[in-house]
Amino acid sequence: MRFTHVSLRNFKPYDDAELDVRDGVTVIHGVNGSGKSSLLEACFFALYGSKALSGTLEDVVTTGEDDAEIELEFVHDGGTYRIERRIRISGERATTAKCVLEGPDGTVEGARDVRRHVASLLRMDAEAFVNCAYVQQGEVNKLINASPAQRQDMIDDLLQLGKLEEYRERAGNARLGVEDVLTSKRSVLEDIESQIAAKEDEDLHARLNALESELAEVDEKLSNYEAQRDKAKSTLDAAQSTLDEHAEKRERLVEVESTIEDLQSKVAADEAQRDKLTEQIHDLDGKLGDLDDEIETALTETDLDDATEASIDARREALAERESEIREELSESRQQAQALATQAERLEERAADLEARAKEKRDAAEADETAADEAAAELESFRKKRTTIESSLEDIDDRFADAPVDRGSAAALLEERRRDRSEARESLAETETELKNARERLAEAEALRDAGKCPECGQAVEGSPHVDAIGDRSAEVESLENERDELESTVEDLDAAVERAERLVEAETRADTLSDRLEHLDERIEDRETTVDSRREAVTEKREAAAELVEEASTKREAATTQTDRAETVESTVEDLEADLDALETRRERLDRVESLVERRDDTVDTQERLREKRETLADVNRERREHLQDRKTRRKELREAVDEDAVESAKKRKQNAAEYLDKVETDVLPQLRDQRDDLQSQIGGVQSDLERLEELRERRDSLAERVGALDSLHDEVSTLESTYGDLRADLRQRNVEVLERMLNETFDLVYANDAYSRIRLDGEYGLTVFQKDGTALEPEQLSGGERALFNLSLRCAIYRLLAEGIDGAAPLPPLILDEPTVFLDDGHVSRLVDLVEDMQTRGVKQILIVSHDNELVGAADDLVRVEKNPTTNRSSVERTDAPDLASALADD
Numbered sequence: 001m002r003f004t005h006v007s008l009r010n011f012k013p014y015d016d017a018e019l020d021v022r023d024g025v026t027v028i029h030g031v032n033g034s035g036k037s038s039l040l041e042a043c044f045f046a047l048y049g050s051k052a053l054s055g056t057l058e059d060v061v062t063t064g065e066d067d068a069e070i071e072l073e074f075v076h077d078g079g080t081y082r083i084e085r086r087i088r089i090s091g092e093r094a095t096t097a098k099c100v101l102e103g104p105d106g107t108v109e110g111a112r113d114v115r116r117h118v119a120s121l122l123r124m125d126a127e128a129f130v131n132c133a134y135v136q137q138g139e140v141n142k143l144i145n146a147s148p149a150q151r152q153d154m155i156d157d158l159l160q161l162g163k164l165e166e167y168r169e170r171a172g173n174a175r176l177g178v179e180d181v182l183t184s185k186r187s188v189l190e191d192i193e194s195q196i197a198a199k200e201d202e203d204l205h206a207r208l209n210a211l212e213s214e215l216a217e218v219d220e221k222l223s224n225y226e227a228q229r230d231k232a233k234s235t236l237d238a239a240q241s242t243l244d245e246h247a248e249k250r251e252r253l254v255e256v257e258s259t260i261e262d263l264q265s266k267v268a269a270d271e272a273q274r275d276k277l278t279e280q281i282h283d284l285d286g287k288l289g290d291l292d293d294e295i296e297t298a299l300t301e302t303d304l305d306d307a308t309e310a311s312i313d314a315r316r317e318a319l320a321e322r323e324s325e326i327r328e329e330l331s332e333s334r335q336q337a338q339a340l341a342t343q344a345e346r347l348e349e350r351a352a353d354l355e356a357r358a359k360e361k362r363d364a365a366e367a368d369e370t371a372a373d374e375a376a377a378e379l380e381s382f383r384k385k386r387t388t389i390e391s392s393l394e395d396i397d398d399r400f401a402d403a404p405v406d407r408g409s410a411a412a413l414l415e416e417r418r419r420d421r422s423e424a425r426e427s428l429a430e431t432e433t434e435l436k437n438a439r440e441r442l443a444e445a446e447a448l449r450d451a452g453k454c455p456e457c458g459q460a461v462e463g464s465p466h467v468d469a470i471g472d473r474s475a476e477v478e479s480l481e482n483e484r485d486e487l488e489s490t491v492e493d494l495d496a497a498v499e500r501a502e503r504l505v506e507a508e509t510r511a512d513t514l515s516d517r518l519e520h521l522d523e524r525i526e527d528r529e530t531t532v533d534s535r536r537e538a539v540t541e542k543r544e545a546a547a548e549l550v551e552e553a554s555t556k557r558e559a560a561t562t563q564t565d566r567a568e569t570v571e572s573t574v575e576d577l578e579a580d581l582d583a584l585e586t587r588r589e590r591l592d593r594v595e596s597l598v599e600r601r602d603d604t605v606d607t608q609e610r611l612r613e614k615r616e617t618l619a620d621v622n623r624e625r626r627e628h629l630q631d632r633k634t635r636r637k638e639l640r641e642a643v644d645e646d647a648v649e650s651a652k653k654r655k656q657n658a659a660e661y662l663d664k665v666e667t668d669v670l671p672q673l674r675d676q677r678d679d680l681q682s683q684i685g686g687v688q689s690d691l692e693r694l695e696e697l698r699e700r701r702d703s704l705a706e707r708v709g710a711l712d713s714l715h716d717e718v719s720t721l722e723s724t725y726g727d728l729r730a731d732l733r734q735r736n737v738e739v740l741e742r743m744l745n746e747t748f749d750l751v752y753a754n755d756a757y758s759r760i761r762l763d764g765e766y767g768l769t770v771f772q773k774d775g776t777a778l779e780p781e782q783l784s785g786g787e788r789a790l791f792n793l794s795l796r797c798a799i800y801r802l803l804a805e806g807i808d809g810a811a812p813l814p815p816l817i818l819d820e821p822t823v824f825l826d827d828g829h830v831s832r833l834v835d836l837v838e839d840m841q842t843r844g845v846k847q848i849l850i851v852s853h854d855n856e857l858v859g860a861a862d863d864l865v866r867v868e869k870n871p872t873t874n875r876s877s878v879e880r881t882d883a884p885d886l887a888s889a890l891a892d893d
Ligand SMILES: Nc1ncnc2c1ncn2[C@@H]1O[C@H](COP(=O)(O)OP(=O)(O)OP(=O)(O)O)[C@@H](O)[C@H]1O
Pocket: 011, 012, 013, 014, 030, 031, 032, 033, 034, 035, 036, 037, 038, 039, 058, 059, 060, 061, 062, 063
């Protein structure tokens, strides 16, 4: 198997990338993170899908893109294949939107089917692919650190040895299954054999023969009795039909006899009925005569000529006409009477009303008169009061004739007098004070003088000029005392004058009051005078009006009497008319009586007619009945002759005999025989089915015995197969281990010659041991990092070779893929790696893909592929460079 072309879109760091992969060694190089490993992963992913990923499906699609596409073309076993996958991100999740494998045998679709198809094509699943062909970056220690059992599983799986174990287990399971079946079948077989033996002991055939002959005897007896029974049955039937015939005839006879009796009694009854009817008709004739008499009498009470319907109707009409006339007149008269009565009533009311008003007027006149009298009395008293007040006023005026002022100035006079008096009192008070002071000064001077001092300056009197002053001072006192006396009498006079003035003021005030009252009285006098006049006038007017009203009332009363008289006249007319109506009613009643009598007569005639008809009908019916009676009597005669009592007796006897026989045979003999027969038949059936069962058992025994034999030999075969698979696997594994150990040592020599190690041992349990030149053994884990890398590579290459050579025909193995194999190697060992690669090539590995940036490996490449990442877009691209150009490019470096 070889890759030929890979093309990517939006796979991890790539946008659009395409690469033709050629045979030989292809080295992919580029700086860290440029996308080298991703390119290899793309191929692996193309083959196995999500199983090939360490991460999730989403990681595959370039961040920020919706979908990714991977296409891988490869050749395998002479065929060309192409796988196409498309991954789409929808929401958070990525799904495989398309997955198609096109190959020479057709197209496979769907991720699961494609993965299975690839696994069966390459005979390895994703895990086996990684273990065999694809050495991933940093997986140096995977095989070294694995336990021998893991390693064994891994390698067995690669070499498909696991299948053998699987087959062995399947064979073991099959053996156990066969054993289970065998055991159960054997026990069934034993059971059947014992059943057969039991049945054979029963001697079934002899029993069958005996039962069958017994059955034949019973059958014969049965058919004999059945024939006898049939004969008895027909005898019985014949006797029965004779009896039935006679019984029927007798029944008819009875019927006919009862019919005759019935008819006879009906005829008699109807004849009696007819007689009764004749009698009734006769009675009605008498009744009719009576009615005719009554009608005659009633007619004479009316003014009818005859009692016909027409004349009664005509009369009735005339009465009705008259009645309506009277009623009309009556209603008019009643209305008129009513109207007149109402008018009279109204007039009475009006008269009463007028009289009442006249009385009111008279009462009002009375009241007015009383009011006028009262006013006149008051007027008289007011006039008297006026005279009294006038004389009082004249008295007051007389007093003012002597007074110093006129009436009206008294108040001013009083004020003047009081002022004069208070002035006089003030002068008096001043004078008294002056007098007191003068008296004190005199006393002082007299005291000083008595003490010998100057009464004026208080100095010693000798030589004082003022000693004469005492005389002056006593003269002053004297004059002041005179003045005071004068003033005191003035005040007394003025007191009297004030008193007089006060009395004048009093009189003046009284005169004013009297004048006011006088004025007031004058007003009232005038008022009363007016009242007296107007009331007296009103009295006259009202009395006149009352007289008029009384006159009007008497006129109304007269009119009322007239109307009442007229109403009475009309009412008597009404009474006359009512009497007329009563007379009319009596005449109508008489008419009614005639009419009802006529009707009754007509009814009676009808009844008589009906009775006659009924009597006639009855006569007809009886005529018919008599004919029918004659007919029935003839029939009775015939039937009486047809009944034969002897034949009936003999038939009865025969019937009884046959019935007795049948009863015996059918209830006793035949059922017994039938039971016997059924019992025998069922016994025979039982024996027959036993025989059939025996036969069946024998058949089953034979087939079971055959089956048990077959199972025995199958068990032997399966056991052999089981042990064969076990042996084969152990054998193959041993051989593989030997070959793998040889190849491992060859490879190891190639990459690690001249070193301290002599060889590697791979034991039967897949344990690995490294031997040093001095013979000491080492665990592979004890090797250095670089040594471990080489050891791993050797082991991987050896496994690859073992597979390549172990599989027949053209090597279908996938390319050998190494991702960064030189990481732990020093320069010398890199050239060993180059040797190893070349060795693998010479051993027939067609395609080797190596990711490396080691110059020496680059130099060894047949094809060089450069991977670059655009630093601005951060997207990777891939480009093939021819080896020589690169060599020179590297030389420039
Ligand atoms: N889904 C993705 N979308 C975009 N870029 C991705 C995605 N997955 C991985 N990468 C980028 O791809 C690069 C990793 O590629 P890869 O491992 O192939 O590099 P490399 O060349 O093998 O590097 P080294 O030499 O270190 O092994 C990283 O730069 C990573 O950021």
